[in-house]
Amino acid sequence: MKKTLLVLGLLLGIxxxxxxxxxxxxxxxxxxxxxxxxxxxxxxGGSLSLGFGSNYFNxxxxxxxxxxxxxxxxxxxxxxxxxxxxxxxxxxxxxxxQNTFNYGxxxxxxxxxxxxxxxxxxxxxNWSSTTYKTPGYADEKYxxxxxxxxxxxGYGQRIIGQSSYYIALLFDVNKDKNSPYRxxxxxxxxxxxAGFNFYLHQNR
Numbered sequence: 001m002k003k004t005l006l007v008l009g010l011l012l013g014i015x016x017x018x019x020x021x022x023x024x025x026x027x028x029x030x031x032x033x034x035x036x037x038x039x040x041x042x043x044x045g046g047s048l049s050l051g052f053g054s055n056y057f058n059x060x061x062x063x064x065x066x067x068x069x070x071x072x073x074x075x076x077x078x079x080x081x082x083x084x085x086x087x088x089x090x091x092x093x094x095x096x097x098q099n100t101f102n103y104g105x106x107x108x109x110x111x112x113x114x115x116x117x118x119x120x121x122x123x124x125x126n127w128s129s130t131t132y133k134t135p136g137y138a139d140e141k142y143x144x145x146x147x148x149x150x151x152x153x154g155y156g157q158r159i160i161g162q163s164s165y166y167i168a169l170l171f172d173v174n175k176d177k178n179s180p181y182r183x184x185x186x187x188x189x190x191x192x193x194a195g196f197n198f199y200l201h202q203n204r
Contacts, residue, residue: 039200039201040160040161040199040200040201040202041067041068041069041160041161041199042065042066042067042199042200042201043065043066043067043068043074043076043164043197043198043199043200044063044064044065044066044197044198044200045063045064045164045195045196045197045198046061046062046063046064046078046079046195046196046197047061047062047193047194047195047196048060048061048062048195049061049062049082049193055086055087055088056084056085056086056087057084057085057086058082058083058084058085059082059083060080060081060082060083061080061081061082062078062079062080062193062195063078063079064076064077064078064079064108064195064197065077066108066197068158068160071112071160072111072112072113073109073110073111073112074108074109074110074112074118075107075108075109075110076107076108077105077106077107077108078105078106078107078108078122078124079103079104079105080102080103080104080105080124080126081102081103082100082101082102082103082180083099083100083101084098084099084100084101085097085098085099085100086098086099086100090134094134094135094136095135096132096133096134097132097133097134098130098131098132098133099130099131099133100128100129100130100131100180101128101129101130102126102127102128102129102180103126103127104124104125104126104127104148104180105124105125106122106123106124106125106148107122107123107124108120108121108122108150109121109122110154110156116155116156116157117153117154117155118153118154118155118156118166118168119151119152119153120150120151120152120153120154120168120170121149121150121151122148122149122150122151122170123147123148123149123150124147124148124149124150125145125146125147125148126145126146126147126148126179126180127143127144127145128143128144128145128146128178128180129141129142129143130142130143130144144178145178146174146176146177146178146179146180147174147176147179148172148174148176148179148180148181149172149173149174150170150171150172150173150181150191151170151171151173152168152169152170152171152191153168153169154166154167154168154169155167155168156168158197160199161199161201161202162199162202163196163197163198163199163202164196164197165194165195165196165197166193166194166195166197167192167193167194168191168192168193168194169190169191169192170190170191170192170193171188171190171191172188172189172191
């Protein structure tokens with residue numbers, strides 16, 4: 001919880017500092033602000049994740065495609081694919097190895113009530129396949145699926161029609177025990193994502 005509050009405090013502090021500096025608007029001059037559908041408002045990109053420790057390894061990606069409807073709203077489709085490997089010792093001797101592969105997708109909406117600070121909602125559905133390897137026993141395999149509702153806040157800089165980057169802290173506020181964003185005891189796993197997006201028809 002302390003780490004979560006620290007990240008939230010940093011996001012708010014950066015936003016206030018930028019407001020004092022009078023940063024330019026999120027729209028490039030003469031672009032992105034017209035009426036009707038505009039191809040230069042379409043963006044693609046996403047984020048990557050990597051984590052490791054003495055007995056832990058994680059790698060994943062979150063590609064997305066979206067559309068900037070205005071300075072205040074981005075929305076689109078998001079996908080995720082993730083692999084986790086974990087190992088721990090058990091009383092019977094030896095190590096239990098857990099390998100989990102999960103994938104899924106959903107829709108996201110980012111609302112910018114303040115320049116560069118956004119609120120994100122992302123309902124999605126995930127499928128997981130987990131294998132447990134215990135010395136002296138046959139491998140155990142489990143397949144599960146679960147809906148999730150990710151919610152949180154983030155910081156981003158974007159010029160519609162050119163590019164953007166962001167960092168977001170999300171939590172699964174749904175309570176499904178099979179969610180890949182929940183611990184075995186049902187507690188939250190904070191989701192910290194950072195990524196880039198590029199607009200398909202960049203303004204020059």
